Amino acid sequence: MDLVRISRTQYQLLLFLCYWFPVSLQRVETPPVEYAHSIRLDGDIILGGLFPVHSRGERGVPCGELKKEKGIHRLEAMLFAIDLINKDPELLPNVTLGARILDTCSRDTYALEQSLTFVQALIERDGSDVRCANGDQPIFAKPDKIVGVIGAAASSVSIMVANILRLFKIPQISYASTAPELSDNTRYDFFSRVVPPDSYQAQAMLDIVTAMGWNYVSTLASEGNYGESGVEAFVQISREMGGVCIAQSLKIPREPRPGEFDKIIRRLLETPNARAIIMFANEDDIRRVLDAAKRSNQTGHFLWVGSDSWGSKISPVIQQERVAEGAITILPKRATVEGLEKVGRDSSYEQEGKVQFVMDAVYAMAHALHRMHRDYCFGYPGLCPRMSNINGKELLGYIRNVNFNGSAGTPVVFNQKGDAPGRYDIFQYQITNKSTAEYKVIGQWTNKLHLNVDAMRWRTGDPTLPASVCSVPCQMGERKKIVKGVPCCWHCERCEGYHFQASEFSCELCPYEQHPDRNRTGCIPIPIIKLEWHSAWAGIPVFIAVLGILATSFVVVTFVHYNDTPIVRASGREMSYVLLTGIFLCYAITFLMIATPSLAICSFRRVFLGLGMCFSYAALLTKTNRIHRIFEQGKKSVAAPRFISPASQLIITFSLISVQLLGVFVWFAVDPPHTVVDYGEQRTSNPEKARGVLKCDISDLSLICSLGYSILLMVTCTVYAIKTRGVPETFNEAKPIGFTMYTTCIIWLAFIPIFFGTAQSAERMYIQTTTLTISLSLSASVSLGMLYMPKVYVIIFHPEQNVPKRKRSFKAIVTAATMSGKLVQKGSDRPNGEVKTELCESMETNTSSTKTTYVSYSNHAI
Numbered sequence: 095m096d097l098v099r100i101s102r103t104q105y106q107l108l109l110f111l112c113y114w115f116p117v118s119l120q121r122v123e124t125p126p127v128e129y130a131h132s133i134r135l136d137g138d139i140i141l142g143g144l145f146p147v148h149s150r151g152e153r154g155v156p157c158g159e160l161k162k163e164k165g166i167h168r169l170e171a172m173l174f175a176i177d178l179i180n181k182d183p184e185l186l187p188n189v190t191l192g193a194r195i196l197d198t199c200s201r202d203t204y205a206l207e208q209s210l211t212f213v214q215a216l217i218e219r220d221g222s223d224v225r226c227a228n229g230d231q232p233i234f235a236k237p238d239k240i241v242g243v244i245g246a247a248a249s250s251v252s253i254m255v256a257n258i259l260r261l262f263k264i265p266q267i268s269y270a271s272t273a274p275e276l277s278d279n280t281r282y283d284f285f286s287r288v289v290p291p292d293s294y295q296a297q298a299m300l301d302i303v304t305a306m307g308w309n310y311v312s313t314l315a316s317e318g319n320y321g322e323s324g325v326e327a328f329v330q331i332s333r334e335m336g337g338v339c340i341a342q343s344l345k346i347p348r349e350p351r352p353g354e355f356d357k358i359i360r361r362l363l364e365t366p367n368a369r370a371i372i373m374f375a376n377e378d379d380i381r382r383v384l385d386a387a388k389r390s391n392q393t394g395h396f397l398w399v400g401s402d403s404w405g406s407k408i409s410p411v412i413q414q415e416r417v418a419e420g421a422i423t424i425l426p427k428r429a430t431v432e433g434l435e436k437v438g439r440d441s442s443y444e445q446e447g448k449v450q451f452v453m454d455a456v457y458a459m460a461h462a463l464h465r466m467h468r469d470y471c472f473g474y475p476g477l478c479p480r481m482s483n484i485n486g487k488e489l490l491g492y493i494r495n496v497n498f499n500g501s502a503g504t505p506v507v508f509n510q511k512g513d514a515p516g517r518y519d520i521f522q523y524q525i526t527n528k529s530t531a532e533y534k535v536i537g538q539w540t541n542k543l544h545l546n547v548d549a550m551r552w553r554t555g556d557p558t559l560p561a562s563v564c565s566v567p568c569q570m571g572e573r574k575k576i577v578k579g580v581p582c583c584w585h586c587e588r589c590e591g592y593h594f595q596a597s598e599f600s601c602e603l604c605p606y607e608q609h610p611d612r613n614r615t616g617c618i619p620i621p622i623i624k625l626e627w628h629s630a631w632a633g634i635p636v637f638i639a640v641l642g643i644l645a646t647s648f649v650v651v652t653f654v655h656y657n658d659t660p661i662v663r664a665s666g667r668e669m670s671y672v673l674l675t676g677i678f679l680c681y682a683i684t685f686l687m688i689a690t691p692s693l694a695i696c697s698f699r700r701v702f703l704g705l706g707m708c709f710s711y712a713a714l715l716t717k718t719n720r721i722h723r724i725f726e727q728g729k730k731s732v733a734a735p736r737f738i739s740p741a742s743q744l745i746i747t748f749s750l751i752s753v754q755l756l757g758v759f760v761w762f763a764v765d766p767p768h769t770v771v772d773y774g775e776q777r778t779s780n781p782e783k784a785r786g787v788l789k790c791d792i793s794d795l796s797l798i799c800s801l802g803y804s805i806l807l808m809v810t811c812t813v814y815a816i817k818t819r820g821v822p823e824t825f826n827e828a829k830p831i832g833f834t835m836y837t838t839c840i841i842w843l844a845f846i847p848i849f850f851g852t853a854q855s856a857e858r859m860y861i862q863t864t865t866l867t868i869s870l871s872l873s874a875s876v877s878l879g880m881l882y883m884p885k886v887y888v889i890i891f892h893p894e895q896n897v898p899k900r901k902r903s904f905k906a907i908v909t910a911a912t913m914s915g916k917l918v919q920k921g922s923d924r925p926n927g928e929v930k931t932e933l934c935e936s937m938e939t940n941t942s943s944t945k946t947t948y949v950s951y952s953n954h955a956i
Contacts, residue, residue, distance in 0.1 A: 137192020571614025676709025
C-alpha cells in the first residue's frame with residue numbers, strides 16, 4: 095500500500111477525483127509513509143509525474159499552500175489523459191499505463207529528493223551485510239520502474255531533475271519548462287518539451303515591444319533558470335536585432351527580504367522613461383511586484399509585458415486589477431480540453447492554461463510507446479518480453495519522432511533539440527466599462543507577430559498608445575546624435591545650411607546646384623533666374639536707351655537731310671557718322687545685356703560690348719589728334735600736316751577699331767561663348783532664398799579686357815583734349831570735345847567702384863548690369879548732347895546761322911591760337927575785359943595781315 099499522511103485539503107481532492115474519475119482511481123492505493131506527497135496508479139507501464147501541487151514553503155519548510163491552478167488542474171490533466179489512453183483501443187491496445195506522481199512543492203531541491211524515487215528500481219541493492227532479526231535474508235520490495243517522466247513545471251526544477259534522469263537514461267517530457275538552457279542537447283539530451291522554449295517567447299515579446307514602438311525597457315526576472323534565462327534570451331535577441339535598449343535588468347531574489355519589492359519599484363522609477371517592464375517571473379513574484387507598485391501609487395505608470403508564467407492567470411492580479419490594467423501577456427497557444435467539467439453550474443472554475451500541454455506530454459509518451467510496441471511486439475497482445483525492460487535511449491528516439499495532432503488541434507512535434515515549435519497567444523488584461531477585468535486575446539505569434547492594435551485598451555478612458563522611449567523621435571530634417579553607450583537615447587540636431595537629412599543619423603550637403611526642400615529630407619534644384627524686362631533694374635536702363643536711340647536717330651536723320659549745309663560739312667560728315675554709329679551702339683548694347691542669355695546673345699555681347707565705345711572714342715581720338723597735329727605743325731611751318739584729309743581720318747579711325755575687333759576674335763577662339771548658371775552669386779545663408787543666375791560666361795576680368803581698349807582710347811583722347819584746349823573756340827569743336835571727355839572720365843571713374851564694390855552682393859547681377867548699361871548710355875548721351883545737339887538746334891531753329899564762313903589761312907589760324915595762348919598768360923595781370931579786347935584786336939590784326947593763300951574752313955573742319 096502506497097499512502098501516506100494526507101492533509102484535509104488533499105483528502106478533499108481525493109474525494110473530488112473519486113467522484114469524477116472513478117475508473118482511473120480504482121487503482122489508487124494508500125502509499126507507505128515514506129512516499130509523502132505522491133499518487134500511484136498501477137499499470138503495465140509506469141509513467142512518472144512531477145507537479146507543483148503545493149507552493150514553496152517559508153524558510154525551513156519545504157511546502158506551502160496548495161496550488162489549485164498550476165498544481166491540481168495539471169495533475170488532474172495527467173490522470174485524465176492516462177484514463178483516456180487506457181480506454182482507447184487504438185492506442186497501446188492491451189497495455190495499461192500507470193503513474194507515479196510526485197509533488198515538487200515548487201522547489202528544485204525538494205523535487206530532486208522526490209525524483210530519486212524514479213531511479214530506485216534501477217539501483218541494485220547489496221543485502222549481503224543485512225540480516226533479519228531471525229537470521230533470514232532480507233526481502234526488498236521492488237520499486238516501480240519508471241520508463242519516462244512527465245514534468246516538471248518550473249525550469250529550475252526540470253533542470254535539476256534532468257541531471258539525474260539522464261544518468262539513468264529516463265526520457266523526460268515537460269509541459270511548462272521554457273528555459274532556453276534546456277535546449278542544450280549536450281547536457282539535457284533526454285529532455286523534451288511540448289511547450290516552445292523561451293528563446294521563441296523572448297522573440298515574440300521583442301516583436302510585441304517593437305510593434306508598440308517601445309525602444310527603452312527594463313527587465314525583471316525571478317532568480318533561477320526560468321527567469322534569468324528568459325531575460326538573457328530577450329537581451330541577447332534585442333542586441334542582435336537592435337532597436338530596443340535595456341534601461342535596467344533587475345533580479346528578484348529567491349528568498350526576498352522584507353521591503354525587497356518596494357526597493358525594486360524604486361529602482362525601476364530611476365529610469366521613468368522606461369515604462370515597459372519585461373517580466374520573466376513566477377506568479378508569486380508577479381503578484382508581489384504588482385502589490386508594491388500599488389503601494390507606491392504607480393497605478394498606470396508601468397506597462398507590464400509578462401511571460402507565460404503570467405499568461406492568463408487570475409491569481410497574480412486578484413485585488414490589484416487597476417495596477418495590472420493594460421498588461422500584455424503571452425501564453426503558448428492552447429485550447430480548452432473538453433471533459434474537465436465544472437463542479438457546478440455556478441462555479442467560477444476556469445481551466446488552467448497548461449492543462450492542454452500536460453495532456454500533450456502524456457500523449458506524446460503514449461504515441462512513442464505505441465510505435466515502439468508496434469515495432470517490437472507486432473501481433474503480440476500486451477507487453478512482449480522485449481518491452482519488459484524498455485531501453486530509455488530507444489524510447490527517446492521514438493519520442494523525438496512523434497507527430498500527431500494535440501488537444502489544441504495543432505501538430506505535436508519535436509526538433510532535434512527536443513523543443514516544440516513556437517506558437518503563442520497574445521493577451522491583454524483589460525477592464526471593461528462594467529468594471530470587470532478579463533484577459534482578451536489581441537494577437538498571435540507563429541514565427542511572426544500578428545497583433546490587433548485596435549483591440550488593445552489601456553487606462554480607462556485613455557485611447558492613446560502609451561510610450562516607453564528614452565528620447566522622442568526627431569522631426570523631419572533633424573538627425574539623431576546618439577548618447578554614448580545608450581543607442582536608444584539621443585539628441586536631435588537640425589540639419590543646417592545647405593545640408594539635408596540623408597539618414598536617421600547623418601546630414602549631408604546637397605549638390606552645388608540644389609538646396610534642401612522645406613522639410614530638409616531631400617534636395618531640390620535651385621531656381622534659376624535672369625534679369626527680367628519688367629524688373630525696375632531693367633526698366634531704367636531700357637528707358638534711357640530708348641530715349642538715346644530716338645535722339646541719335648533724330649540727329650542722324652537731321653544730318654542726312656541737311657548733309658550739304660555748312661554746319662554739317664563743317665562737323666566732318668564722315669567722322670560724324672562714325673561717331674553717331676558708336677553712340678547708337680552704346681545705347682543698343684543695353685538690350686543685349688538684358689536679353690535672356692543664349693549662345694547668340696552671348697556672342698553679340700562680346701562683339702558689341704566694347705565696340706560702341708571703340709567707335710566713339712576712336713573717332714574723337716582721331717579728331718583731337720588731328721587738331722593737335724595741325725597746331726603743332728603750324729608752330730613750325732605754314733604747310734599743313736599729313737593725313738588730315740577725311741579719307742585719312744577714316745582709315746586711322748577704322749584701324750583703331752580693328753584692334754578691338756581683332757581682340758574679340760581672339761577671345762572667341764580661346765574661349766568660345768556659352769551660357770552658365772552661376773549658383774554662387776546668390777548663394778545666401780538661407781537656402782530657400784538661394785538662386786542660380788543664368789548668365790553669359792564673361793568674367794569680370796574678361797569684361798575689363800573688353801572695355802579696357804575703349805577706355806584706353808578714351809584716356810588718350812582726353813589727353814589730346816587737354817593739349818588742344820588752347821585752340822580757337824570755334825576750331826574743329828576742340829572745346830566741346832574736351833568737355834565731353836572730362837565728363838566721360840568722371841562717369842567711368844564713378845562706374846568702377848560701383849561695379850566692383852558690389853561683387854559680393856546678392857543683387858550683384860542687377861546692380862552691375864544696370865550700372866554698366868547706364869554708364870554706357872550716359873557716355874553716349876554726353877557725346878551726343880555736347881557735340882551734336884547744339885548743331886541740330888542751329889540747323890532747325892536758327893537756319894540763318896547755317897551759312898558759309900569766310901575762309902581763313904592755315905597760318906592765320908595757328909597765329910590766332912598762339913596769340914590766344916599768350917594773352918591767357920597775361921590775363922592774370924589785367925582786367926577781364928582787357929584780355930578779351932586784346933584777343934579780339936590780335937585776331938583782327940592777324941586777319942588783316944594774312945596772305946592771299948587761304949585754307950578753306952570747311953576743308954579743315956571735321
